Amino acid sequence: MPVAASARTRRPARWRDPAGWSLRTRIVTIMIALLAVLGLVVGGTAELYLYTSLHKTIDNELRDMSNRVRYPSGGKGPSPNKTTHFGNGKPPGGSLKDSVIMTVETDGSVTGGIVRFPASGSDDNKFDDLSDAAKTAMKDEVVPDGEAADVDLGGELSEYRVMAKTQSDGRIQYIGISLKNVNSTLLQVAAFTGCVIAGSLLIAGWGGALIVRRTLQPLDRVAATATRVSELKLDAGEVRLAQRVPEADTDPRTEVGQVGAALNRMLDHVGNALEARHASETQVRQFVADASHELRTPLAAIRGYAELSRRSRQVVPDEIAHMLTRVESEAKRMTALVEDLLLLARLDAGRPLAQDPVDLTMLAVDAISDAHAAGPGHYWQLDLPDEPVSVIGDGARLHQVLANLLANARTHTPEGSTVTVKVGSVPNAAVIQVIDDGPGIPPDLVARIFERFARGDSSRSRAAGSTGLGLSIVHAVVTSHRGKVGVQSQPGRTVFTVMLPVGPPPIVPIAEQQPQMLHPVA
Incomplete structure (x- = not known):
């Protein structure tokens, strides 16, 4: 209900602000406004002309009537047989x-009034008296001989x-002559003109919109092409940017054609840049994979000679x-780094993973056991459902995901901290959550926590060294399983959430949105 209410309050503001209108709406509105102004000008001009013409006609009738009244015998001079003072x-x-x-009269008296015809049909006219207000109005507002x-x-x-x-x-x-008919005619013409203008605007609006x-x-087709391009995943991997504006919409003689041609040129440049980027990434991955593979043998030899x-x-x-x-210790550390780099290179290259049933509950039990042995100073807890939770995937890699998350919690929290694994x-x-009550992750690091070699040394305690690749491997493995991983952190509570599809289609919710989706720890 609040969402609907807010939408209702926003919509009028949007319609009142032309900046939020579509181009189609603006063009039709401007066209209707111009036609309305033109109609008002034409109608007003016609009404003014009619007003002037009718008043001229009335003025001519007044002059003729004045002559007939003054000279009723023919209008060429006073008649000896008719009185002109209405005696x-x-x-x-x-x-x-x-x-x-x-x-x-010269003495100030007033004669005459309103001319009326008798109801009997006689030729004799008669006067009806004028009100004092009417007499005063004529004296005050009409200039004699003007x-x-x-x-x-x-x-x-x-x-x-x-x-x-x-x-x-x-x-x-x-x-005086009554203006009742004149005013009625002007009103009828104005109403008719207004109706014609309104009807014309409706027809023009409908036709103009069409x-x-x-x-x-x-x-619209250019916009549709841009929309399809915007929906493509361009951040990683090989991208084939095949979307283009149709040739018919790239005519440089038209404004839309210029936009379509410019968009096609831009897509060509972007496609070339993406191809160059992919080629460069492929070379780097291949170099890392080759270097990691070649370094495994000498590192193994160094460790062997040191132990021997x-x-x-x-x-x-x-x-x-x-x-x-120390040589053996550093060789082991370098071997771990090389193994991590080699794994990331293989995952980036799209190396297929095993597709076997994996029981996540047993995976969590084994990982907690290993973590307890590696970090006896922490409190390790398990929160498992009554029924096993299984997915299809690579068991070894998923075990590495959980092991890396637990190692991350052990490394970056002080001894005595509690680490809980929920399944x-x-x-x-299927959902796996690793929750710790450590100092938390700095806000500026959360956005890039899964990047390679990302570290937060300044805020989280470090009891042992770290390559900065553990969470990168977690992200790569989960992504290879078509899953999602996210983190939410604040001082005293950090939650890593891994979500894996249980079967096709892989519709997985966003991991960061529901860190409390599982039942709480008892």
């Missing part, structure tokens, strides 16, 4: 329904286009005897 209380001829005609202005008369009248003219006798005549997806397919000289019946001075003893099993793997 009879009725709108003049030529008035539009729901229009506003208001005259401010441009027409939009005035909100309030209530159900809403917005009007009003023009004011000063008559020859000093009266001011206000004439086009971008197809366009970026060569880039000590058994001579002639009296040997004490100083010479001590020197011969157990987990799904698909």
Whole structure:
């Protein structure tokens, strides 16, 4: 549940940050944004043009109506038969329904109002009174003999286009036409334009995503090639880097083709470097194997002559005897080093191991017995399961793995330390753990503890010499058995975990992740 919660909290942040978007998403988003801006510009321009055109039409109607109201007989001068000051209380001829005609007399009185047609169908028009707020709004917002202005008369009248003219006798005549139809038309056009723009963006987004997806397919193939290369094991052994970007995706005339061609050139260089590295490693392994093999004979001769000289019946001075003893001791140490190097060279060369049933529980019993004899100052414990744990492998080499781990614990912990060997099993793997309560391994050494000649002299006590190859042999042997080995260490507790497959397929968990997977020591 916490993982799901954290994922839910991270996802919105990722979508809010364009840096985490894919290239496909960015291109489609930018395209839609540009189309949206273009649509808004075109729609806004059309709406503004329509607004201006409709208002010009209204202004022309206002002028015509003003002329008809002032000169109802034909618009060319005052008519002797019609009044223009609405003394009879009725709108003049030529008035539009729901229009506003208001005259401010010279004495400040107001006549006129809203033009209404009677319900009976008579030709006679009538006025409805304007509110005081509407009269005040027209007086305040419309300049006489100036441009027409939009005035909100309030209530159900809403917005009007009003023009004011000063008559020859000093009266001011206000004439207005409702903008209800104009505003309705503008709103309908804006809504229709918005719907068209939204629909166009949806179609453009869908089509753009499809086009971008197809366009970026060569880039996907390049990425797939790089992914396959990244999954190859390149750190050791012979590597055949056969993965390449298809020829169709290496056209230098296109950006993706340039990337594909550059990746192919890089893979060629990397492949050549790996081949050179493998050839060099092969030469070094062959040299180590040959040198180790050739050194075994003279070392055996040195040890033999040293031992023979000590058994001579002639009296040997004490100083010479001590020197011969040291020669024999160092010869033994050098022989062990040569044997270790020869074993590592053979394992690196892929020398096949024996494939026999091996009882790990009996292997642990024998190894503990040997360790007890070699280090009587330590406390040696066994923690075995009720049933035997067996694997298929090389018994001699697996015994050497356990012996090296116990020797490592004996060498790098002080006397009186407790060393425990646990044997157990987990799904698909058999487990051996060697646990000690010594001072632990320095953190900077843990990452390279299984490298050759790795030592931690500064922090762990050393009762005897060490070649620094013991744990390297452990790693090499376990790896040759398709297993895994790991270590976790802190002051007072160091755990080496060996995991070996019990059968095909070799699905073995990571050794460092489960140091406490076995039952605890009683």
